[in-house]
Amino acid sequence: MVNKQGQTRLAKYTDNTLTNEERQVLEAEIVRKCLTRADKQCNFVEHRSFKIVYRRYASLFFLVGVDENENELAVLEFIHCMVETMDKWFGNVCELDIMFNIETAHFILDEMISNGFIVETSKAAILAPVELLDKAT
Numbered sequence: 001m002v003n004k005q006g007q008t009r010l011a012k013y014t015d016n017t018l019t020n021e022e023r024q025v026l027e028a029e030i031v032r033k034c035l036t037r038a039d040k041q042c043n044f045v046e047h048r049s050f051k052i053v054y055r056r057y058a059s060l061f062f063l064v065g066v067d068e069n070e071n072e073l074a075v076l077e078f079i080h081c082m083v084e085t086m087d088k089w090f091g092n093v094c095e096l097d098i099m100f101n102i103e104t105a106h107f108i109l110d111e112m113i114s115n116g117f118i119v120e121t122s123k124a125a126i127l128a129p130v131e132l133l134d135k136a137t
Contacts, residue, residue, distance in 0.1 A: 006031045009098045014116030055079045085123045
């Protein structure tokens, strides 16, 4: 998740083959490529051996990199589900919500993705453990 200026606000990697330096370079290339595209262009970009699926919501860009076998429309639907889930939790999620509640944002994402696979899309099932954690603190 990046803002309009290209600053990363939330990142999760499931591929452990890249070093931190390689991740930063790859991330910068992808963000630059996606942010410079026109609004009328499609939300799918090929970069190296990855397909990048992205969507802009207000001032935030949600980017997901997948391999060539993944269904782009399913990933686009996942991005929408993630935004709806965060909207439900934060109440119209914005960049500041992510910045000041980074642990919660990561927890929500971790409830949705495990080992690089989408495991949950039900907003109620995703937010139930988040509510329990919130009550415990």
